[in-house]
Amino acid sequence: MDKRIQLLDAIRAIAVKTPMNDVEVPESVVGFGTIEYKAQTCSACKKCILACEPAALDMEDTLNMHDYLRVTVPQEGFRSKNREVLVTLLQNLKQDHDYGDVQAISVPEGLPGYGSIVWSAEQCIACDKCIEACPEDCLTLQKTYKLPEIIGPIEAPPPRTEGKDWEPFIVCFVCWECSHAAADLAGLMHLHYPASIRTIRLPCSGALEPIHIMTAMANGADGVLVTGCLLSECHYGGDSPKAGNFMQEGFVKFWSDIFEEIGIGGRLNIDFASAAMGIKFAEIVETFTEQIRKLGPTPIQAKTEVQE
Numbered sequence: 001m002d003k004r005i006q007l008l009d010a011i012r013a014i015a016v017k018t019p020m021n022d023v024e025v026p027e028s029v030v031g032f033g034t035i036e037y038k039a040q041t042c043s044a045c046k047k048c049i050l051a052c053e054p055a056a057l058d059m060e061d062t063l064n065m066h067d068y069l070r071v072t073v074p075q076e077g078f079r080s081k082n083r084e085v086l087v088t089l090l091q092n093l094k095q096d097h098d099y100g101d102v103q104a105i106s107v108p109e110g111l112p113g114y115g116s117i118v119w120s121a122e123q124c125i126a127c128d129k130c131i132e133a134c135p136e137d138c139l140t141l142q143k144t145y146k147l148p149e150i151i152g153p154i155e156a157p158p159p160r161t162e163g164k165d166w167e168p169f170i171v172c173f174v175c176w177e178c179s180h181a182a183a184d185l186a187g188l189m190h191l192h193y194p195a196s197i198r199t200i201r202l203p204c205s206g207a208l209e210p211i212h213i214m215t216a217m218a219n220g221a222d223g224v225l226v227t228g229c230l231l232s233e234c235h236y237g238g239d240s241p242k243a244g245n246f247m248q249e250g251f252v253k254f255w256s257d258i259f260e261e262i263g264i265g266g267r268l269n270i271d272f273a274s275a276a277m278g279i280k281f282a283e284i285v286e287t288f289t290e291q292i293r294k295l296g297p298t299p300i301q302a303k304t305e306v307q308e
């Protein structure tokens, strides 16, 4: 199955409320965003559609009048003088006529050069290829993710009740290079360590994919904690902004905002510890466990019963 569809299905599976707001995409997060389209300058050449591998773009044989009437022609004018004349003409006409509720008009059959691009937020992987392909500079990528449009309405699950002995069940993804050693050290030092945490080792925190987080939540985790090497000390990227832990920090911030919107806010976090920081690792786990304890059991109906 297509990876993006799989991820969206996984987000829908753990959502307990309908998202109401678009989510800001951190600068470091690639693959998510919103394509903005300037219909007034589009020559309907379809080059963007041909460049878009996930088929997130299509063309409708309509012109949205509001796009033409609300635009301000820049001082240097449009690249296409024909288009500029059309926009100016429509705007002059508007002074004398009331367009009322007119939203869109059909493009007569056989009239080339006119049409409107339709963009699918669900399919788009924010790869920029359409932007590069467009000769008219009609397209730009905004760092927002249209979550309400993508996820759609969610039916809230019935509330969960847990016995008074409930303890948070936390999945902790640890990087092999540092935080796994820090977890071991915390054990060797006999530091107090919440028993309900399950660690899963990864080669690098940057190797964690969002589907792993969603799967842990869908299968009964009350919270997910990600730990990596100290920032600037990633074994695979050092202090590069493209190092695994820097990249994962941006992603976890993005997913945390999505968690907030879908009703499970506060149940995802990322922190960092070197191999020598057993005490810090124990503190990270304890602090996060306390946060989950305050939030209570996950509202998600687990697909799989967790075996203790």
Ligand code: SF4
Pocket (backbone or CB within 6 Å): 035, 051, 052, 053, 054, 055, 056, 057, 119, 123, 124, 125, 126, 127, 128, 129, 130, 131
């Ligand atoms: S950014 Fe990429 S996936 Fe999104 S519409 Fe453009 S070409 Fe398609």
Ligand code: SF4
Pocket (backbone or CB within 6 Å): 041, 042, 043, 044, 045, 046, 047, 048, 049, 117, 133, 134, 135, 136, 137, 138, 139
């Ligand atoms: S948006 Fe650009 S590439 Fe796409 S049809 Fe319009 S002019 Fe052509």
